[in-house]
Amino acid sequence: MIVVMKASSKPDEIGRVTKRIEDFGLKAHISEGVDHTVIGVLGKVFTELRDALELLPGVEQVLLVSKPYKLASREFHPRDTVVNVKGVAIGGKEIIVMAGPCAIESEEQLLATAQAVRAAGATVLRGGAFKPRTSPYDFRGLGETGLKILAAVGKENKMPVITEVMAPDQVDLVAKYADILQIGARNMQNFILLDEVGKTRKPVLLKRGLSSTIQEWLLAAEYILAQDNERVILCERGIRTFETHTRNTMDVSSIPIVEKASHLPVIADPSHATGKWYLVPPLSLAAVAAGADGLLIEVHPNPDKALADGPQSLNFDSFRLLMSQLLPIAQARNRQLATHATKSKP
Amino acid sequence: MIVVMKASSKPDEIGRVTKRIEDFGLKAHISEGVDHTVIGVLGKVFTELRDALELLPGVEQVLLVSKPYKLASREFHPRDTVVNVKGVAIGGKEIIVMAGPCAIESEEQLLATAQAVRAAGATVLRGGAFKPRTSPYDFRGLGETGLKILAAVGKENKMPVITEVMAPDQVDLVAKYADILQIGARNMQNFILLDEVGKTRKPVLLKRGLSSTIQEWLLAAEYILAQDNERVILCERGIRTFETHTRNTMDVSSIPIVEKASHLPVIADPSHATGKWYLVPPLSLAAVAAGADGLLIEVHPNPDKALADGPQSLNFDSFRLLMSQLLPIAQARNRQLATHATKSKP
Amino acid sequence: MIVVMKASSKPDEIGRVTKRIEDFGLKAHISEGVDHTVIGVLGKVFTELRDALELLPGVEQVLLVSKPYKLASREFHPRDTVVNVKGVAIGGKEIIVMAGPCAIESEEQLLATAQAVRAAGATVLRGGAFKPRTSPYDFRGLGETGLKILAAVGKENKMPVITEVMAPDQVDLVAKYADILQIGARNMQNFILLDEVGKTRKPVLLKRGLSSTIQEWLLAAEYILAQDNERVILCERGIRTFETHTRNTMDVSSIPIVEKASHLPVIADPSHATGKWYLVPPLSLAAVAAGADGLLIEVHPNPDKALADGPQSLNFDSFRLLMSQLLPIAQARNRQLATHATKSKP
Amino acid sequence: MIVVMKASSKPDEIGRVTKRIEDFGLKAHISEGVDHTVIGVLGKVFTELRDALELLPGVEQVLLVSKPYKLASREFHPRDTVVNVKGVAIGGKEIIVMAGPCAIESEEQLLATAQAVRAAGATVLRGGAFKPRTSPYDFRGLGETGLKILAAVGKENKMPVITEVMAPDQVDLVAKYADILQIGARNMQNFILLDEVGKTRKPVLLKRGLSSTIQEWLLAAEYILAQDNERVILCERGIRTFETHTRNTMDVSSIPIVEKASHLPVIADPSHATGKWYLVPPLSLAAVAAGADGLLIEVHPNPDKALADGPQSLNFDSFRLLMSQLLPIAQARNRQLATHATKSKP
Numbered sequence A, B, C, D: 001m002i003v004v005m006k007a008s009s010k011p012d013e014i015g016r017v018t019k020r021i022e023d024f025g026l027k028a029h030i031s032e033g034v035d036h037t038v039i040g041v042l043g044k045v046f047t048e049l050r051d052a053l054e055l056l057p058g059v060e061q062v063l064l065v066s067k068p069y070k071l072a073s074r075e076f077h078p079r080d081t082v083v084n085v086k087g088v089a090i091g092g093k094e095i096i097v098m099a100g101p102c103a104i105e106s107e108e109q110l111l112a113t114a115q116a117v118r119a120a121g122a123t124v125l126r127g128g129a130f131k132p133r134t135s136p137y138d139f140r141g142l143g144e145t146g147l148k149i150l151a152a153v154g155k156e157n158k159m160p161v162i163t164e165v166m167a168p169d170q171v172d173l174v175a176k177y178a179d180i181l182q183i184g185a186r187n188m189q190n191f192i193l194l195d196e197v198g199k200t201r202k203p204v205l206l207k208r209g210l211s212s213t214i215q216e217w218l219l220a221a222e223y224i225l226a227q228d229n230e231r232v233i234l235c236e237r238g239i240r241t242f243e244t245h246t247r248n249t250m251d252v253s254s255i256p257i258v259e260k261a262s263h264l265p266v267i268a269d270p271s272h273a274t275g276k277w278y279l280v281p282p283l284s285l286a287a288v289a290a291g292a293d294g295l296l297i298e299v300h301p302n303p304d305k306a307l308a309d310g311p312q313s314l315n316f317d318s319f320r321l322l323m324s325q326l327l328p329i330a331q332a333r334n335r336q337l338a339t340h341a342t343k344s345k346p
Helices: A011-023 A047-055 A107-120 A144-156 A168-177 A191-200 A214-225 A254-261 A270-274 A277-289 A316-332 A340-344 B011-023 B047-054 B107-120 B144-156 B168-177 B191-200 B214-225 B254-261 B270-274 B277-289 B316-332 B340-344 C011-023 C047-055 C107-120 C144-156 C168-177 C191-200 C214-225 C254-261 C270-274 C277-289 C316-332 C340-344 D011-023 D047-055 D107-120 D144-156 D168-177 D191-200 D214-225 D254-261 D270-274 D277-289 D316-332 D340-344
Strands: A002-005 A027-032 A037-042 A059-063 A083-085 A088-090 A094-100 A124-126 A161-164 A180-183 A204-207 A232-236 A266-268 A294-298 B002-005 B027-032 B037-042 B059-063 B083-085 B088-090 B094-100 B124-126 B161-164 B180-183 B204-207 B232-236 B266-268 B294-298 C002-005 C027-032 C037-042 C059-063 C083-085 C088-090 C094-100 C124-126 C161-164 C180-183 C204-207 C232-236 C266-268 C294-298 D002-005 D027-032 D037-042 D059-063 D083-085 D088-090 D094-100 D124-126 D161-164 D180-183 D204-207 D232-236 D266-268 D294-298
Touching: A002 A011, A011 A027, A011 A037, A011 A047, A027 C027, A047 A059, A088 A094, A094 A107, A094 A316, A107 A124, A107 A144, A107 A316, A124 A144, A144 A161, A144 A168, A161 A168, A168 A180, A168 A191, A168 B168, A180 A191, A191 A214, A204 A214, A214 A232, A214 A254, A232 A254, A254 A266, A254 D277, A266 A277, A270 A277, A270 A294, A277 A294, A277 A316, A277 D254, A277 D277, A294 A316, A316 D316, B002 B011, B011 B027, B011 B037, B011 B047, B027 D027, B047 B059, B088 B094, B094 B107, B094 B316, B107 B124, B107 B144, B107 B316, B124 B144, B144 B161, B144 B168, B161 B168, B168 B180, B168 B191, B180 B191, B191 B214, B204 B214, B214 B232, B214 B254, B232 B254, B254 B266, B254 C277, B266 B277, B270 B277, B270 B294, B277 B294, B277 B316, B277 C254, B277 C277, B294 B316, B316 C316, C002 C011, C011 C027, C011 C037, C011 C047, C047 C059, C088 C094, C094 C107, C094 C316, C107 C124, C107 C144, C107 C316, C124 C144, C144 C161, C144 C168, C161 C168, C168 C180, C168 C191, C168 D168, C180 C191, C191 C214, C204 C214, C214 C232, C214 C254, C232 C254, C254 C266, C266 C277, C270 C277, C270 C294, C277 C294, C277 C316, C294 C316, D002 D011, D011 D027, D011 D037, D011 D047, D047 D059, D088 D094, D094 D107, D094 D316, D107 D124, D107 D144, D107 D316, D124 D144, D144 D161, D144 D168, D161 D168, D168 D180, D168 D191, D180 D191, D191 D214, D204 D214, D214 D232, D214 D254, D232 D254, D254 D266, D266 D277, D270 D277, D270 D294, D277 D294, D277 D316, D294 D316
Parallel strands: A094 A124, A094 A294, A124 A161, A161 A180, A180 A204, A204 A232, A232 A266, A266 A294, B094 B124, B094 B294, B124 B161, B161 B180, B180 B204, B204 B232, B232 B266, B266 B294, C094 C124, C094 C294, C124 C161, C161 C180, C180 C204, C204 C232, C232 C266, C266 C294, D094 D124, D094 D294, D124 D161, D161 D180, D180 D204, D204 D232, D232 D266, D266 D294
Antiparallel strands: A002 A037, A002 A059, A027 A037, A083 A088, B002 B037, B002 B059, B027 B037, B083 B088, C002 C037, C002 C059, C027 C037, C083 C088, D002 D037, D002 D059, D027 D037, D083 D088
């Protein structure tokens, strides 16, 4: 941490800053600049100290030098983390596609979708049982009935399953059925929920919040990692901007940034990011071209009859077409698409 | 709801749209424009229908005419809602100031603050016992110990108390001690939590989410109102924008917009909106000048030693000065500051 | 400027950084931290140096300590600048209201408006002759005919006049008729235009760009000041955010921030910020409560027949009402409204 | 255009709306809904009418059905526009890469860069002679000297050249030397400049403004097209968001959106969008995977000694590596990279 004093700061103000630093058990190191005196702080820094110093007279600004997250950082953990879920390796050489309907509506609907996406190359099955909805009057999911359908269909098709968990007291229930626990964008900073999914030691897919910086996203991952759960998968799903043509703006640059800053795998969800089915294929290709480890895609047998988020779902034909375009992009990045031969064994 | 067909749409595409509308038990009304055919939908509209229609061939766009919230709207409930909390009337003629420290650190700290802010004119005491923190390594509050201190100090000073509740399974505990339950910005769309605080029938202060539109904010209020809890107070606390000089950008215009669109009281939190103590007084005055029903302000005996959010807290002197400036602004808007004579009776 | 080296940086990397600093004729000062080596740079820093250092191996980040603007800063010029325009003092004790139609349509329209706003207390007359329009098919203003009307009506009513200039080669023409040259939000970073209005030595009102930070706004002012023109008035007019209810989000906090960082006067334009006439009065009051030196307000005899921006214009009655509410707010901030007795003399 | 009346609107209010519509020479068509009366407007609609209707009593909202741009729309012009520049076809089957330094510093620097990027596969040479700079104290380019160097080096290497024009009175000068006129992001709504470059009939590359919606971008293109200049190339270069890790957020989704809404070619500028050289390759690949017709990339012989924007420039090796990765991505999208055999002939 570095404290920059005002050009007009006085010796006793500098003295007060160094004293406060020493009160926290740290060492202060003073450098005289041409315009500004700069005080370096040596030792482990607390956020509280920063706040305290910013308020002292004569202080211009306080700059944090170290990153606030540690377990999530590549400095701390240089090698890529690969999250294994029943034989599916996320973050390794293969691109993983997770596909399925936004909301589980019936066993029939899910089964048809599972068979279609599996045949096209998806290796993880997604489906929502508890749905966060902006309006209290919208369909909120089938609940535990949905979870049971999801687990059964996943097992039958030898696909691990992923579904969203929305509240701390739902974690045990959802963990009973799901192979990967999904934290939605609106819950990225639901810190108690992060603690709880951390404790399960199950793989967690952590979506980026609509208005979260990349640093806040990695700090949210840090909550889960701090519970000794290293199986965290990050998921870019768009941020809120002024542009109204898309539901959100998918921040493709976050993918290579996370890859550089963190060892955790990162995938993209172009369905929620754009809100429009015709944008899902080009944004899927873009995400993999930018280095994503996988995709989370909504697929529905009849998107125009879906009970939730129909306009952003692909039908089976569009999904198959997308998967065929994805392969050469993956190869151009020196990667492969996951195949079921590997998957169905374990 | 209005369906606008593409200029190039064909008769059978129009037929398919009207059929789908009728499948939902609604009536379709076709108007031929110069460029576009427009189809009006008569009857109660479901979000699902909108989604379904947007996907049909020949459809250019689907426009929602009715607002998605109802209980929160002024059309539904033309007269102002006044939330009474132990004799403090929020949303009435008087401007209500809620003040106190961001985090409760000790009984001593809270008591000193309560006495100071009460003497200066605050009528509700605030204090955090459970703190949402961006980093898992920051101070997360005293928990139930903090709640007990808060309830005791509030009682002693005849001030109702407000504190944040962060998770559904905390609601009962917090409701035991608090007079007003606060939902933080990060939890504005924690829908299960909204359901739970709704069920308590206690007054709820609902902060606007960092990236929430005004409509989403009113829909979040709708969740609470839908549980038959009409005691909702809205709180503007800044939205996330590109400007980095302030922590968030306080959207002062949301105050008169909410006043027009809804019957619920609306207050402002300039401490969290700006993140800088020197901006709290001018933004407080601005909020009341724009029509706010009250303010939520952080005050701390020694802001530079605070365990959380020191830089945005006023000390006792700055708070007293602010309160003296506030009175003429309130009067200019034909309102009064609440006085304790009224408050301390009940 | 401070260079923070990576935790893993090597001695020769540190050596290369200090050499590069010395190549620029500056001095480097090395401090060893616990995790990071930090190098202070002493002497006048060029942006190019920062860019160069960021690219060197072993460099984690480069932090700028000094503000990039100088002439606009309060450090450089501690006392408030007061811009005098034909006897109207902007930035002094009095609140100045500039009012008039968005676009000048006819002498009749402008004269009626001038008389009405003058009677209500406005002291500067505004009116657009060259209009920036998002679509090429919209009304683009009367051009020089409009300027002549503006100058004549201003003179007749003893009000200085303000109008927008859109291009460098229009500056001479507009300066012939206008007392204050207005730079619109879309041109805030039209740097050649800034140079040109600077050279005129006429007062310049510089609107904040839709997506400009406060620092970029002050740097744009610096362009004008660097031409030895100190008569710059800043104008907050809303920034672009995700909220769609208002055209832009008026950043009220920028007013006290500019007041602290700069000596230049700052006013607010709630008409363009909100785009809705019913929000103009509350936002006007808020801006003055927050410390604005004045207001720029659209007024039209018949807003619903206006050729441009009708929905954000006040009619004469609404403007009169606003002015009557403004006085007590100004007084609460220890200021006065400008009166014509003073104005009409010089 | 559709006028939605309030639920509480009265017959005389509806009458006033229809009368106003007829005053503009248009026809009104009334539909009674369950909650709302809806009035359709038949005929060519003016923006002014919309503004006027929004202000009338009883009106809830006015919805525009037709898009405000016409010449830029795919409805008006279904087939792709291909812009030919001295044998380079932009918007056709081949991906076009424009490369070169941000600022031209010397003939030596530009020549070395031209030879390197040409050898690696670039077919257009870029270089700035007039530089828009946020601060008045930064390097503003070599001016006409730079233009002369650019034209000479381009000719020598048989590459058409592109450079930025910043002001209406610079257009003739720049057009004398440049094959493509570039409009920078800050000038996207400099409407007089758009008129002027339109009149030249030269190819124009129009960058998206930092805070411009896709619709505003297409309307800016409409200004140029309205001058009978159809040779417009759109360029996505990032929008301003809250994320600070990148200079701007490159909106990759704008590429397929523009492709659907317009016939104009669209390319991407990942150098300015991200501001960091290590993000340029992944974002370049992402843009082409999403369907971009080309790229605009900064390349400099010694990025760490560049006089402008060093940190976002690739050196020759990184550029060569990028071009080799680009080919398979282009092929995956069923496209080719442009080759010089074709280029150098005409």
